[in-house]
Amino acid sequence: MDKKNIIEIKDLETSFFTHLGEVKAVRGVTYELEDGKVLGIVGESGSGKSVTSLSIMRLIDEPGTIKSGEINFNGEKISSNRRYIRKLAMNVKQKRKEELKALKELFKEHKDKEKYMKDRKEILKKYHQILKGFRDEAQSQLSEKEMAKYRGNEIAMIFQDPMTSLNPVYTIENQMIEVIRRHITITQEKALEEANKITNVKKREAKIKDINQGKLRKVNKKEARERAIDYLKLVGIPEPEERIKQYPHQFSGGMRQRALIALALSCEPKVLIADEPTTALDVTIQAQILELLKKIQDEIGTSVIFITHDLGVIAEICTHVVVMYGGMLMEKGTIDEIFYSPQHPYTRGLHRSIPKDVVGQKERLQPIEGSPPDLLNPPKGCPFSSRCPHAMKVCLEKAAPLFKVTDTQESSCWLLDKDAPQVEDFKKARGTV
Numbered sequence: 331m332d333k334k335n336i337i338e339i340k341d342l343e344t345s346f347f348t349h350l351g352e353v354k355a356v357r358g359v360t361y362e363l364e365d366g367k368v369l370g371i372v373g374e375s376g377s378g379k380s381v382t383s384l385s386i387m388r389l390i391d392e393p394g395t396i397k398s399g400e401i402n403f404n405g406e407k408i409s410s411n412r413r414y415i416r417k418l419a420m421n422v423k424q425k426r427k428e429e430l431k432a433l434k435e436l437f438k439e440h441k442d443k444e445k446y447m448k449d450r451k452e453i454l455k456k457y458h459q460i461l462k463g464f465r466d467e468a469q470s471q472l473s474e475k476e477m478a479k480y481r482g483n484e485i486a487m488i489f490q491d492p493m494t495s496l497n498p499v500y501t502i503e504n505q506m507i508e509v510i511r512r513h514i515t516i517t518q519e520k521a522l523e524e525a526n527k528i529t530n531v532k533k534r535e536a537k538i539k540d541i542n543q544g545k546l547r548k549v550n551k552k553e554a555r556e557r558a559i560d561y562l563k564l565v566g567i568p569e570p571e572e573r574i575k576q577y578p579h580q581f582s583g584g585m586r587q588r589a590l591i592a593l594a595l596s597c598e599p600k601v602l603i604a605d606e607p608t609t610a611l612d613v614t615i616q617a618q619i620l621e622l623l624k625k626i627q628d629e630i631g632t633s634v635i636f637i638t639h640d641l642g643v644i645a646e647i648c649t650h651v652v653v654m655y656g657g658m659l660m661e662k663g664t665i666d667e668i669f670y671s672p673q674h675p676y677t678r679g680l681h682r683s684i685p686k687d688v689v690g691q692k693e694r695l696q697p698i699e700g701s702p703p704d705l706l707n708p709p710k711g712c713p714f715s716s717r718c719p720h721a722m723k724v725c726l727e728k729a730a731p732l733f734k735v736t737d738t739q740e741s742s743c744w745l746l747d748k749d750a751p752q753v754e755d756f757k758k759a760r761g762t763v
């Protein structure tokens with residue numbers, strides 16, 4: 331069977347322009363989510379996992395912006411760097427203003443009006459071209475309004491703290507009905523059933539024509555409520571008919587996370603992005619939520635991006651893994667490749683820092699020494715080089731490209747560059763790696 335990617339991220343760069351400078355949160359990340367699979371994004375705090383997925387949802391707030399790269403959903407480009415283009419255009423306009431001012435000053439003395447007008451025209455023409463380029467690029471991208479159709483409907487997101495997504499002043503019922511009615515239409519079958527009850531022939535035929543053209547009405551309040559209860563049942567909320575009438579604070583933490591998953595799934599998204607959905611929960615509840623996500627994946631086949639800093643959790647649920655560090659992609663592969671044949675020293679470091687039961691005893695954990703790079707001033711080479719036990723000169727100078735290990739595994743480490751002389755020198759100096 332052909333593999334189909336439901337999400338593709340290519341060379342994504344997302345930054346925050348703070349008063350201290352540009353925080354380069356995501357620097358050239360490329361990965362894909364196969365339809366029907368669960369992709370785990372793993373990495374320490376601050377590695378850019380959340381910013382990458384917020385970029386997919388286009389939920390990056392000021393002063394953040396996607397600078398470049400592409401995000402495709404089902405083959406369609408959904409990313410936009412309009413905000414960054416606006417920023418660049420503002421800088422260009424400022425430069426134009428300064429150049430025109432300087433010209434004016436110059437001609438105050440020379441007083442050659444004709445030459446002044448000619449030079450002025452040249453400057454305006456030059457900047458007009460640049461600004462037109464920006465305008466054309468911005469116009470070719472999906473607008474915010476068009477993107478809103480994807481958010482919730484096609485791609486939904488759940489967060490670590492469900493209270494940030496649930497409104498405390500509305501009941502679960504109100505919130506679910508509102509979201510479902512915004513996104514869900516009745517089935518064609520149901521619409522035809524209703525249309526066939528219309529006695530006036532002309533009206534009936536017109537209605538059927540509309541239905542066949544895909545014009546379906548949105549679900550009504552009663553239908554939305556039934557759907558909400560079905561989803562609460564699916565996620566394991568007991569007595570959903572009663573619990574639906576309650577407010578979020580009347581739910582326990584685990585139940586709130588379940589309710590949020592029900593809310594996200596009730597719109598039948600093709601992709602669910604779960605950002606550390608179990609981190610705030612205690613261990614037993616964590617396991618239950620993971621079980622639930624697995625069940626949903628089995629039963630509905632929703633593709634999932636699962637973000638976590640815990641490699642152990644990844645093993646429970648994911649089919650594929652992306653390892654991020656310092657805003658960059660370090661390694662990607664299938665779950666078996668990342669667990670049994672990790673190639674990047676950072677991935678190996680992560681392995682050593684997860685608890686493993688060794689004959690009933692907990693093995694001593696080895697945290698990776700050092701701290702992640704400052705993304706305001708990221709190193710020009712591999713972001714892991716300052717903590718890497720195998721770092722070579724080349725690692726400090728240049729970040730490695732992704733080297734292919736197998737058809738499904740790629741790793742961004744110079745040690746995999748068989749042709750590089752440095753690798754041989756390194757091996758000679760330190761023995762086999």
Ligand SMILES: Nc1ncnc2c1ncn2[C@@H]1O[C@H](COP(=O)(O)OP(=O)(O)OP(=O)(O)O)[C@@H](O)[C@H]1O
Nearest residue numbers: 346353355374375376377378379380381382639705
């Ligand atoms: N609004 C913001 N303004 C400035 N910098 C930001 C903002 N949001 C995120 N960042 C920076 O972007 C970088 C990546 O953050 P991100 O939240 O993606 O990391 P993460 O891997 O998801 O970490 P965590 O596991 O802690 O959520 C961090 O250095 C962070 O400080």
